[in-house]
Amino acid sequence: MEIPKEKLLEIYERMATIRQFEERVREEFAANRIPGFVHLYAGEEAVAVGVCAHLTDEDMITSTHRGHGHCIAKGVDVKAMMAELYGRATGVCKGKGGSMHIADLDRGMLGANGIVGGGIPLACGAALSAQVLGKDNVAVSFFGDGGANEGSFHEGLNLAGVWQLPAVFVAENNGWAESTSSDYSVAGADIAGRARAYGMRGEVVDGLDLFDVYEKAGKAIAAARAGEGPTLLECKTYRFYGHHEGDKQGYRSQEEVEEYRKNHCVIKNFRARTTDERALTDEELDEIETRVSESIESAVAYAADSPWPEPSDVTEDVYVDYKEVL
Amino acid sequence: MKTLTFSGALCEALHEEMERDESVFVMGEDVITHGGPYKVTDGIAERFPERIFETPIAEAGIVGLGVGAAMAGMSPVVEIMYMDFVTCAMDEVVNQAAKMRYMTGGQASVPMVIRLPCGVGRLLAAQHSQIMESWFMHVPGLQVVVPSTPSDAKGLLKSAVRSPDPVLFFEYKRIYTSKGEVPDGEHIVPIGKADISREGEDATVVAIGPMVQKSLEAAVLLEDDGYDVEVVDVRSLSPLDTETICESVNRTGHAVVCGEDSSFAGAVSEIAAMIGENCFDSLKAPVTRIGSPHVPMPFSAELAKHVVPEVANVTEAVNRVMA
Numbered sequence: 001m002e003i004p005k006e007k008l009l010e011i012y013e014r015m016a017t018i019r020q021f022e023e024r025v026r027e028e029f030a031a032n033r034i035p036g037f038v039h040l041y042a043g044e045e046a047v048a049v050g051v052c053a054h055l056t057d058e059d060m061i062t063s064t065h066r067g068h069g070h071c072i073a074k075g076v077d078v079k080a081m082m083a084e085l086y087g088r089a090t091g092v093c094k095g096k097g098g099s100m101h102i103a104d105l106d107r108g109m110l111g112a113n114g115i116v117g118g119g120i121p122l123a124c125g126a127a128l129s130a131q132v133l134g135k136d137n138v139a140v141s142f143f144g145d146g147g148a149n150e151g152s153f154h155e156g157l158n159l160a161g162v163w164q165l166p167a168v169f170v171a172e173n174n175g176w177a178e179s180t181s182s183d184y185s186v187a188g189a190d191i192a193g194r195a196r197a198y199g200m201r202g203e204v205v206d207g208l209d210l211f212d213v214y215e216k217a218g219k220a221i222a223a224a225r226a227g228e229g230p231t232l233l234e235c236k237t238y239r240f241y242g243h244h245e246g247d248k249q250g251y252r253s254q255e256e257v258e259e260y261r262k263n264h265c266v267i268k269n270f271r272a273r274t275t276d277e278r279a280l281t282d283e284e285l286d287e288i289e290t291r292v293s294e295s296i297e298s299a300v301a302y303a304a305d306s307p308w309p310e311p312s313d314v315t316e317d318v319y320v321d322y323k324e325v326l
Numbered sequence: 327m328k329t330l331t332f333s334g335a336l337c338e339a340l341h342e343e344m345e346r347d348e349s350v351f352v353m354g355e356d357v358i359t360h361g362g363p364y365k366v367t368d369g370i371a372e373r374f375p376e377r378i379f380e381t382p383i384a385e386a387g388i389v390g391l392g393v394g395a396a397m398a399g400m401s402p403v404v405e406i407m408y409m410d411f412v413t414c415a416m417d418e419v420v421n422q423a424a425k426m427r428y429m430t431g432g433q434a435s436v437p438m439v440i441r442l443p444c445g446v447g448r449l450l451a452a453q454h455s456q457i458m459e460s461w462f463m464h465v466p467g468l469q470v471v472v473p474s475t476p477s478d479a480k481g482l483l484k485s486a487v488r489s490p491d492p493v494l495f496f497e498y499k500r501i502y503t504s505k506g507e508v509p510d511g512e513h514i515v516p517i518g519k520a521d522i523s524r525e526g527e528d529a530t531v532v533a534i535g536p537m538v539q540k541s542l543e544a545a546v547l548l549e550d551d552g553y554d555v556e557v558v559d560v561r562s563l564s565p566l567d568t569e570t571i572c573e574s575v576n577r578t579g580h581a582v583v584c585g586e587d588s589s590f591a592g593a594v595s596e597i598a599a600m601i602g603e604n605c606f607d608s609l610k611a612p613v614t615r616i617g618s619p620h621v622p623m624p625f626s627a628e629l630a631k632h633v634v635p636e637v638a639n640v641t642e643a644v645n646r647v648m649a
Contacts, residue, residue: 060398094431101429110397111430115421121390122422128391129398132351132377139394152417155387162382317432318466320490 003214008280009288011053011210015045015267016292018069021078022241024296025068025085029245033304034085038099041069043240046266047172048073050213051140051233054221060108060126061140062119064172065100066239067112070142076104082299088306095309096317116177117143117150120169124156127167127230138166138224146177148191154198157232161199164229168220171234172207178243179251192234200230207235208264211273238264327509333502335476336366336441339483340403342512344374347401350487351377353388354405354441363407364443364502385411389418389440396436397426401487408454409442409496423492424467439486439493445536445586446634447499452622457587459534462494463564463596469517470563472496474538476506478561481515489517498535498586520567522574526556529580529644532571532597534560537584537616537635544640551641553648563593571597572604579610582643586634589617611647616640 003011022042028034041048044066052061052073063070071081076092084091085099092104103111110126113119123141130137147153148171160167171191173182188194195202201220206212213235220231238260242249249257274280315322330338344350351374352367358380361368370378381388385406392402406412412419419440426434444457462468471486471493473479479497486493523538524545533541538559545555558574560566575581581601583594598613618633 060394062394091431093429093433096431097429103430103433105397105430105433110394110434111426113422115417118390118417118422121387121418122394122397124387125391125394125396125400125402126398127394128379129395129400132395132400139398152386152390155382155384156390158382159384159387159391163379317428317430319427319469320435 005279007053008274009284011049012270012280012285013288013292014049014073015210015270016289017078017295018042018045018048018072019267020292020296021068021072021081024300026241026245028300035087036098036100037065037244038085039066039244040239040241041066043260043266044172044174044207044237045069046210046213047170047207047235047237048142050210051170051217053214054218055108055138055140057106057108058135058137059139060110060123060137061142062110062123063112063142064119064144064147065112065114065116066144067102068099070112071102071104071109074109075107076109078295078299079302082303083306086303086306087308088303089309089313090302090306094313094317117147117152119143120147120152120156123167124160124165127160127165128163130166131163136225138168138221140168140170140221142170142172144177145171145173145175145182145186145191147171148194149177149185157194157198157200160230166224166227167230168217168224169230169232170217171232172237173234174237174239176239176243176252181251190234192232195232200232202232203234205233205235207237208266210266210270327507329505330476330508331502332476332479332504333365335480335508336483336497337368339480340367340370341373343484343487344370344377349399350401350403351379352403352405353379353381353392355381355383355407357405362405364499366441367405385414386418389415390422392438392440393418393422393426393436396438397434401437403439403441403487405441407443409444409458410453410456412440412442419462419468420465424465427491428467435490436492437490439483439495441495441497443497443499445498445500446623446630449625449627449630451625455623457496459496459563459587459593460591460596463593467491468564469493470496471517471561472535472563473561474501474535474559476504477508477513478515478521480508481513482517482561484514485517493517496535501536515561518562518565518567520561520570521559522556522570523559524555524557526554526578528554528578529582529648530556530558530574530578531640531644532558532560532581532583534563534585534593537586540635540637541584541640544637544644547637547641548644551645553644555644560597566597566600568600568604571601575601575605576608579608580647581605581609581613582616582640582647583613584616584635584640584643587617588620589615590620592617614643614647616643
């Protein structure tokens with residue numbers, strides 16, 4: 001699949017933004033400037049970006065606890081994201097969601113989700129809504145290998161199969177559900193094979209190769225738009241950091257992590273391929289890196305300088321019209 | 327005015343709301359076949375075939391799809407065939423529907439109605455007879471509505487469909503066939519407003535669901551004891567109309583709170599505590615709660631009849647607080 005140059009540059013920028021954003025969040029977390037749980041997406045960039053490159057703001061996605069990458073891939077503003085992680089009033093969710101519940105409805109990003117597998121039925125609902133309203137929009141649900149073992153996966157995919165919903169299910173199999181390996185916890189040869197049980201197409205994707213993700217996601221999304229029903233894509237990928245920051249990772253070796261960083265870095269490989277094929281130049285990509293670096297820097301400054309929420313904000317947004325119970 | 331059954335009134339509300347607003351759709355198990363298990367969705371498949379979805383048996387999926395569709399701009403009305411089964415969708419109700427507006431800082435709305443046929447019906451025992459209103463009262467972001475008459479059933483369901491926030495709509499199975507007058511034309515009952523079903527001076531009985539009718543019957547019997555009893559139908563448990571309840575109790579000085587569910591950590595307990603906190607100076611006797619004993623619903627009729635509170639429990643309680 002030939003990708004236009006403009007698209008290649010946009011893809012690189014999104015992947016670089018995710019990587020730099022996550023590296024910076026890691027530092028901010030270590031310095032105690034970001035509280036709570038942060039689950040970093042570094043290493044998996046090709047999946048979110050390769051899929052979302054085919055989506056518009058009217059197409060909706062649901063995400064996971066590891067949701068920063070999906071936000072950036074869907075076009076959410078990094079300043080508002082960083083402010084959200086800082087818990088500030090200027091955050092994209094006014095400081096009420098944090099990393100695990102970050103969302104931007106205007107970008108069609110229905111939210112990270114603190115419940116493993118929680119987003120799958122929600123995406124089916126968004127797809128059903130497109131179907132009922134006769135729109136050609138699609139819904140995409142990202143979830144992990146852990147999510148594929150939740151009941152919500154099976155109920156959601158069955159319903160999507162029964163009604164042939166315009167949905168794409170993207171299993172990001174990074175090998176580890178917290179500390180449990182997917183080799184152990186996923187019955188059957190792979191997650192993609194479960195598609196057959198639910199009457200939809202299923203395919204294994206090299207999630208560490210942007211071009212493979214882009215091509216296969218493109219086909220699945222086009223099919224969903226054309227009314228040809230859902231697809232389950234299993235993207236084999238890898239996370240560079242622990243389940244969350246602070247995870248001691250006793251379940252995998254440092255050599256394993258180093259091997260992936262060295263030989264399977266999606267950004268490095270994308271750069272090598274596009275420059276080898278003379279589609280892009282090092283200068284163009286370096287320029288993007290510099291621009292991204294500046295945007296992350298200004299996002300951190302914006303977050304740090306932003307006001308905290310007011311005490312009165314505690315009871316806002318519970319209901320449209322909040323009534324004191326007592 | 328016309329006379330409708332409770333289920334007929336709900337059905338009429340759905341027809342009217344689906345006619346009014348094309349974003350309203352119905353989803354649930356067996357909702358097309360035979361017009362739904364309780365005839366509440368009767369005729370909808372014929373009139374709005376593209377907006378009714380008969381689902382597999384998959385409560386988590388049903389409610390989860392409802393949340394996603396609602397976030398995408400639809401107004402789903404989902405039916406859980408027996409409210410007991412909503413436990414299979416607790417994540418979708420509690421972690422997704424209830425919290426979505428808050429977690430997103432007000433960006434997301436979940437205008438969904440979850441209809442919950444509940445309570446005892448035909449001796450269906452422990453897994454088909456529960457109520458558990460208090461589970462959902464405890465979750466911020468949810469509204470809990472409990473109509474007791476066909477008129478309120480229609481007016482509250484219409485409000486629930488139009489509400490921008492999720493509503494848990496409790497329908498007591500045993501009153502589906504009860505009849506009552508329903509106003510003609512557009513009939514809306516606001517969520518969060520109690521109704522004084524009967525005025526009285528001596529004692530306030532705050533009642534939930536079918537206990538309203540039983541309390542009205544008890545009030546007639548209590549006239550013979552010389553007591554003039556006021557009956558307040560809560561209609562909504564969350565938000566709770568504390569103003570109407572407290573005004574009544576402050577006037578009568580006596581309060582009995584009754585529901586069919588277990589009173590332990592139940593809806594009646596929250597109301598009793600609220601009265602205790604707000605009306606202490608007016609109360610001439612301790613607030614009394616009526617509910618079922620804290621047991622699962624048994625199957626045998628000989629056992630079940632000792633579980634559901636009846637008229638006699640209300641007369642006994644009023645006599646006790648008045649003594």
